[in-house]
Amino acid sequence: MQQSTSTTGGHVLSRQPGRRHLARRLTQLYGGLVLYGASSALLVRSGLGLEPWNVLHQGLAERTGLSMGAVLTIVGAVVLLLWIPLRQRPGLGTVSNVLVIGAAMDATLAVVPDTHGWTLRIATMAAGIVLNGAATGLYIAARFGPGPRDGLMTGLNRHTGLSVRLVRTAVEITVVVTGFALGGTVGVGTILYAVSIGPLAQVFLRVFAVPAASDGSTVVAAGQPGRATLRR
Numbered sequence: 001m002q003q004s005t006s007t008t009g010g011h012v013l014s015r016q017p018g019r020r021h022l023a024r025r026l027t028q029l030y031g032g033l034v035l036y037g038a039s040s041a042l043l044v045r046s047g048l049g050l051e052p053w054n055v056l057h058q059g060l061a062e063r064t065g066l067s068m069g070a071v072l073t074i075v076g077a078v079v080l081l082l083w084i085p086l087r088q089r090p091g092l093g094t095v096s097n098v099l100v101i102g103a104a105m106d107a108t109l110a111v112v113p114d115t116h117g118w119t120l121r122i123a124t125m126a127a128g129i130v131l132n133g134a135a136t137g138l139y140i141a142a143r144f145g146p147g148p149r150d151g152l153m154t155g156l157n158r159h160t161g162l163s164v165r166l167v168r169t170a171v172e173i174t175v176v177v178t179g180f181a182l183g184g185t186v187g188v189g190t191i192l193y194a195v196s197i198g199p200l201a202q203v204f205l206r207v208f209a210v211p212a213a214s215d216g217s218t219v220v221a222a223g224q225p226g227r228a229t230l231r232r
Contacts, residue, residue: 069109153168
């Protein structure tokens with residue numbers, strides 16, 4: 001009887017590190033997605049320019065009367081549907097990306113007012129960019145799958161034979177131009193975001209890197225953060 005209890009106890013103890021590992025990954029995933037939405041809202045409030053995809057989201061929001069978060073969620077869902085012909089497989093992080101970021105953005109926009117004065121606007125823009133880099137590092141390092149827009153780019157890369165850089169550049173120029181034509185905000189923040197998000201995300205990927213689990217029984221999604229594309 002004692003031996004059976006000891007064996008059971010040892011089994012429970014052996015599961016604890018795996019559960020803690022999974023809990024950390026889930027915390028990073030959802031914390032990163034919430035922070036991503038909040039940081040994007042700060043860029044909106046700065047009025048100095050948005051990330052490429054949010055230029056499109058803002059332009060569509062202006063035309064439809066929907067909130068930016070709602071548009072972001074709808075566009076994310078539509079992009080996710082484009083994965084079907086590209087034969088991309090979504091993960092928990094992919095679906096969560098669609099559902100969480102838009103809600104977090106709208107919640108932040110509801111409590112953070114527009115900024116006034118150059119000092120406050122620049123500070124808000126800088127905070128938005130840096131926090132967005134931290135958010136990117138958090139959720140990519142969790143390794144639960146890419147965001148819908150990242151998957152679209154890697155899928156197009158695989159099916160067209162064009163480089164990821166070329167595909168990404170073409171897609172983002174298209175969404176920026178379309179969003180600007182619809183009324184989205186393009187400015188210095190858009191340029192600073194474009195040149196800084198990659199280096200920032202790489203730094204935060206190292207900071208938030210999750211060590212490999214000692215027990216593979218709790219792995220939900222696999223993938224190396226270093227190979228992930230650094231956008232939603």
